[in-house]
Amino acid sequence: MPxxxxxxxxxxxxxxxxxxxxKAPKDKFGxxxxxxxxxxKENRVYCVLDAPNKEAVASHHxxxxxxxxxxxxIESTR
Structure with a gap:
């Protein structure tokens, strides 16, 4: 999965x-x-997610x- x-x-x-x-399981957007x-301090969050597509990430949030x-x-070395 991307x-x-x-x-x-x-x-x-x-x-x-x-x-x-x-720890949450896969949501309804996958x-x-x-x-x-x-x-x-900088009021900033960076989420690294497994998702079927960019639209699913936007819908999730x-x-x-x-x-x-x-x-x-992105790609990962893991």
Whole structure:
């Protein structure tokens, strides 16, 4: 499955909520979290996701009330 990275503000998300999201099963858009990186000081989250396509990533976030600033397809050495 393709991998994507996106970024958006952290907003009111806590580190504990991000950890729970990391463990979540595949959602109705076919998206799973591969990794979630964040910086509270800069109010920034970077999500690395397994998803069928870019639109699924956007829908996954929009369903949670989050608008991604950008979404890029990536490759991994893992």
């Amino acid at each position: 991998k994507y990275i996106d970024t958006h503000p952290m907003g009111s998300l806590t580190s504990e909520q991000l950890k729970q999201l990391q 998206v799973t979290h591969h990794d979630i990186l964040y910086n509270k 929009k369903h949670a009330g989050i608008e991604c600033e950008w979404i890029r397809e």
